[in-house]
Structure formats: structure tokens, C-alpha cells
Amino acid sequence: MGADIAAGTRRAKAVRVALLLAGTALAGSLASGTVLAQPAPGATAAPIISVPAQPLSTALIAFSRQTRVEVIVPSSVAAGKRSATVNGPLTAQAALSQMLAGTGLSYRFTGAGTVTIEGARAASGPTGANEAGAIELDTITVAGATMARGGVSEIVVGPADLARINPSDAREVFAGQPRVKVGGSTPMSQKVYVNGVEETNLAVTIDGSRQNNKVFHHNGTTLIDPSFLRAARVDAGVAPADAGPGALGGAIAYETKDARDFLAGDGMGGFAKSQFNTNGSVFTNSLSGYARQGGFDILGYGTFAKGGNYKAGNGDEVLGTKSDLLSGLLKLGWEAPSGDRFQISHERVRDDALRPFRGNIGFITGRPVWEPRLRRYEIDRQNTVFSYSRTTALGWWDPKGVLAYSRTNVDTPIFERPVGASTVPVSYPGTGTTDSFNGKFENRFGLGRLGSVTAGVDFYKDKALYKDRNFRADEKASNVGLYAQARLTPIERTRISFGLRGDRQWFTGTTGREWDNAGLSRNISGEFDLIPEHLTLKAGYSHVWGGIQLAENFIMNPAWNYGTGLKPVTSDNVTAGLVARWQGFTLEGSVFRTVLDHARAARYAVASATLTREVESQGFEIGLGYAWEDGFVRAKYADVDVRIDNQRADSDTGTYLATPIGQIWTLTAAHTFKAYGVTIGADVEIVRDYKKVAPGNQPLKGYEVVNAFVEYKPLQLPHLTFRAEVKNLLDQTYADRATYGQEFGTVTPLYQPGRSFVLSAAARF
Secondary structure (H helix, E strand, O other): OHHHHHHHHHHHHHHHHHHHHHHHHHHHHHHHOOOOOEOOOOOOOOOEEEEOOOEHHHHHHHHHHHHOOEEEOOHHHHOOOEOOOEEEEOOHHHHHHHHOOOOOOEEEEEEOOEEEEEOOOOOOOOOOOEOOOOOOOOOOOOEOOOOOOOOOOEEEEOHHHHHHHOOOOHHHHOOOOOOEEEEOOOHHHOEEEEOOEEHHHOEEEEOOEEOOOOOOOOOOOOOOOHHHEEEEEEEEOOOOHHHOOOOOOEEEEEEEOOHHHOOOOEEEEEEEEEEEEOOOOEEEEEEEEEEEEOOEEEEEEEEEEEEOOOEOOOOOEOOOOOEEEEEEEEEEEEEOOOOEEEEEEEEEEEEEEEEEOOOOEEEEOOOOOOOOOEEEEEEEEEEEEEEEEEOOOEOOEOEEEEEEEEEEEEEEEEEEOOOOOOOOOEEEEEEEEEEEEEEEEEEEEEOHHHEEEEEEEEEEEEEEEEEOOOOEEEEEEEEEEEEEEEEEOOOOOEEEEEEEEEEEEEEEOOOOOEEEEEEEEEEEEEEEEEEOOOEEEEEEEEEEEOOOOOOOHHHOOOOOOOOOOOOOOEEEEEEEEEEEEEOOEEEEEEEEEEEEEEEEOOOOOHHHOOOEEEEEEEEEEEEEEEEEOOEEEEEEEEEEEEEEOOEEOOOOOOOOOEOOOEEEEEEEEEEEEOOOOEEEEEEEEEEOOEOOOOOOOOOEOOEEEEEEEEEEOOOOOOOEEEEEEEEOOOOOOOOOOOOOOOOOOOEEEOOOOOOEEEEEEEEEO
16 A cells, blocks of 8 residues: 555656646746747759659659758558649749649648648648648658658658657667567667668668767667667668668668757747656756858757656666766758758767676676676767758759767776675776778769769778776778769659779778778669559669678787788578558568678687688568548568577677578558647557577567557747657566677566556757
8 A cells, every 4th residue: 555655646746847848838837928930032043843744642752852951741641643844943832833733732831851641631821831731741741751762671760750659769660670679678688680681781861971989899889869860761671872882781861850950940949848758757858949041040958857666567676777868969051042041960979887797798607706787888979970962953963971980888897806805896997999980972963853862982990999007909991982872763663773983991900900802892773663653573683792800899809810801791681572551551471580790709819810701681571551630650571580500699799790580560540630739649569478588598478569659739839849659568677689698598687667657748949
């Protein structure tokens, strides 16, 4: 009874806190008022937008890529309709008006960079009106974020998806995507796996900047604050040549927000959000300000999260899971009257708290008694990017340039056996640092109705360094690549993409010895509409040369014996599938296979610098969805089988390579009641027991997780948003399938939080 009373008191306190947060956000918003964006006084020349007449859904994808506008349209609205030809220097509004001519459809902008296509009866207000109070519809995004390129294995999480999900970490960003799993329960321990392949075997970028984050296998890989994200794109397996070097198992591209996502023209404003999670009493506060004036724009964004350890579903406190996250993003941009745009940004995320001795493991039995249960981990990742692009592409001239520097630091104490009769372990700081100086220059050559060819050159200079009081070791790799990727529509109903890239890499080991290697990568993929608007066949293949991979910092040995050197890692990826659409329904299925040869798996021993493994991932995914004007429901099922050296994968052998996945179901649904400004939604993940484990390992236990939310945007105060969520409704005790160590009897994995209530209030002013 006492426990029940205490729990009730905590819940009541949580509600009072949430109401206080909501009232604070409301008061701040009313006090500040709403700043409306005004047209730019020095308007630049309109960009060349070229989209031939074709099925409306594919035309909208092309429009989105060319204009940086996210297009949201229910499948039932676009079904059976064809676009009109659009070609010339046009604004986004003028291009849409031309494209939709004769279709009976209209559009309305629901944000500075988001437009919704509607049926004639659904339209409200004049066509194309920018209604500040419009409710964004959670329908299937046919033309997603500008990151969408139409790849055959592409997954795009766009702005509307992120607004619906309201993610607090990388795992939630990819909710509902069974082929993308994120192991670990805290941001500092999370790693992303695509088709079971770990992200360090993918080309990972943030705002076009290459990420070199293989620091310590007990930490996460790419620590990121999802509140900064505008969109995320995953090329699962087959990736294009312009995705960057090292796209062995595909690519992940993150894009952060800038002022143009909030303001359509000159003006200024801000955004504030407060969130409280009852499980661990975690407060997360975000604040941003942005402005545009005379071609200049600026965005500043900061987030601070602080809270205690959370409890797992069994009621046990999970030690080392306190929230202590600080992040910031600053972007400055200038667009000349000619359409040339220059932008510089700096993004930084820092996590500093007591974590389990091995940050991605709850506990290991049988370890030496002098190892502490917790130790401090400080992870600091930062990313600086200078970019050049044109917002007014001129046919053959659509350039883009990026010059970037990314860096990740991990600082943690190293503990050694006590000396003599002492029971106090010897400890001293150990530091791992990875960085990458990288860049590219490319141009998209527009070929009119035929499509485009993107060609360019890129480079990186990566370094991995470990140092403590006893020794220092580092490896380096530099690479120059040339690439070209064609995306063509040679005949009606057919879309093809093919590319080639050549790379030359110079690698330096911990002993100072150097090797240089070169190789070619190639890809080809295509889609064919067997039945226009209703049935599409797609397939793709890639062979990727990845050079020599840098080793993990914390296991590097200055005395490594490299022998005659390492063989460069290569991969082969293949995928094929069908997509059927009918009256708002979508049925899709695909098969895939990825094989990595000579994937580096170095260990600390002197003779282990050149250890490599063969990784094989194969499986299939099927999905069924239905979208209507105000909502959607979709289900997906994936079965992923991962092997390492022809044996069933386990999470230890698969360190920085791959992890076992198995069978996963996801179900996602949302609906907006426009008359009330209310959106409700839920998602379910069902992970089946995994018994096909490596010899000597124990089966992986399945789990079922249910999350739900309700969001309210007052019709009279559309700049306010209130949201209530329940996560892990069934209070399951589980670790995500991609979490390290579950197959070993001595390991207590890092469990996910038990039932959690999350309350938030946000205001734009």
C-alpha cells in the first residue's frame, strides 16, 4: 500500500510539473506574439525547375528534390493522376500550380518548407495559401525531405515523420523501420545497424560531413541530438556513388535544421520546448532563435537534458543511465542575388556522466572485484561544415561544395589491478580521439526530361588516436575519390540509376609503416512500372571498394605486426522488390543480401592487427499500409539473418561488424482530427525469440513494446503544441535486439526503460 501511495504521489507530481511547463510555454508565447515571415526585399532569380509529365507521385518526388520542399500527399489522392509538364525559372508555388493543372487537386503550405496536396473537397482557403494555423497531416510522405533521391533501397525519415515521432534518441528516429535497429538504451551507448550491419561499415554523414567515430566498442558510435534533425536518409545496402566513400553496407545521411525551415521570407522568431519523463525524472529543455534578412539567415539551437537513473520493466533501477546531455547547433547562411548560397555550421553534442564500467553492458558477472560498477564517461562529438550551393540551378550548372571537420573524443579512467597489498585499483585517464577533415565538390548536370548526372571529387583525411600515461598509438588514412552517378528516365515507366567511383587511399599503421591501395566501386539500379500507378518492379546491385578501415582507438597497439599489410575491404549488395498501390493501399516486399569481404576485426594482441572477417547479411521485408486524408496505418515485417565467417553472428564477434537480428514486426498508425487540432498515434514493435544462435550461446528472448501519444495544437493558438506520451505501455523488461551481450550467460544487458510517461509543451514565437 505504501508503495502504491508513493507511486501515486510521484504521478501527481509529474502532472503538476507538466502543467507548469505548459503554462510557462503558453505565457512565453503570448508575451512574445507571433512574428510572421515577410517576403524577401531582394528576391533572387527563380530556380530552373524541370519535371516532365508523368505519374503524379513520381513527379512530386522530382519536385521535392529540386526545390527543398517536403511534399505530403495521401496515396488515395495521387492515385491514377498524371502531372503536367513543368520547365523553366519558377517559384515552388508556380511550379506546383502548373504541375497540378487539370488534376482537380490543390495545395497548401503548412510550414516554410512543407506542402500538403489535397483533394478538391479537402482544400480550405485559396489554392496555395500559406496558412500559419494549418494542421500538418500525418499521411504517407510520397515526396519526402529533399534528401530523398529515389533509391531502390532508400528509407527517408522526413520532417513530418520526426514531428510525429518526437524522438529523444537515435533509436526513436528509426522507429517503425525493422531493417534499421539501434542497440543501447542511452544515447552514449547507441549504435545503428542496417540489415544487421554496423554503421561504421556505412557512409555516415551529418550535413554532408563524413563521420569517423570508431572510438571505443563499449560506447555508441554517432552521438546525435535528434531535436536538431530536419531529416535522415538510409540507403539500406545499395547506395549511389555520390553517397561518399566506404558505403559498404549502404549509407546514412543526417540533415540538421536551418532558419529556412522556420521562415519562408525575412523575419525572426524562436522555438521553446520543455519535456518531462517520469521514468528517471528527466527534464529536457530546448531553445532556438532564428532570423532571415536580405539574403542572410541565422539559427541558434540548444538542448539540455538532466535526470536520474531510470527503472526497467521489472522495477529495478538501471545504474549508470542518468541523463546529462548538452548540445548546440549554430548555422549562418548567405544567399546572393545570383542564387549562390554559402553556409557555415557548427554542431556539438556532449554526454558526461557515470556509466556502467562497460558503457553498453549492464553488468558482467565474474569480473575482478577491483573493477568499479560505474565509471565516468565523457563523450564529445562536434561537426563543423562549410558548404556552397546554388538555389537557382541553371540546367547544366547546379554545383555543391562541402568542406568539413568532424571530431569525437572519449575520455574515461583506465583501472588496473591494485599494487601489492592495496585493495584500491590504480586508475589514470585514457583518451580516444577520432577526427576527419573531409570535403567534396560536385555538379549536377541537368539533362532536361531525361534526368541528371552528378559528378564530383571528394576526399578525407581520417585519424584515430589513443593515449594514456603508458603509451600512445594512432592510425591514419587519407583518400581521394572521383565519382559520377546518373539518374535517368530514358523511357516512360522506367527509371534507372547507375554510377562509378574510383578511390585511392593511403594508410599509415601504428608503427609508421605506410601502404597505398586503389579500387573501383560500381552500382546500378532501376524501377519499372509494370502497371502504371499500381505495380512497380525495382532491383539494384552494388560493388563497393572501401580501402583499409581504421582500428578502434582503445585497442590499438603501437607494437602491432602488420606483416605484408591489410587487404582492402570490399562488399557486394543486391536487392529486388515489388510495390503495389491501390486506392490508398500499399503492399511492398523486397529481398536483400550484403556480403563484406576482409572486414577489419583487429584486436590488441601484437599479431592481431590484420585480422579480418567475412560478414553476410540476407533476408526480406514485407509491408502493408493504408493512407487516408487525415492519417495512416502501416505494418512491416523483416527477417534478417546475419553470419560472420559462415557462423551465426553474435554481438561480441560482431564488434564493429554486425549483430544478430532475426524476425521483427512493426505497426504504426496516426490520425489527425482537424476540427479539434488533435492528433493521436501509436506504434508497436514485436521481436520474436531468436534461437539460431552460435554454438554455446543462449537464445535471445523476444519482446513486445507498445507506445502511444496524443498531441494537441489549439486552433486559436497554432504556435503552441502540447503532447502526452506513454512509452513501453506493457512495462516490458527487455533490451533492444541490437544491444550487446544478450547471448552470453554472464552478461546482464543494458535494459530499456520500463513504462514511462512523457509530457511536453512547445511554443513557436
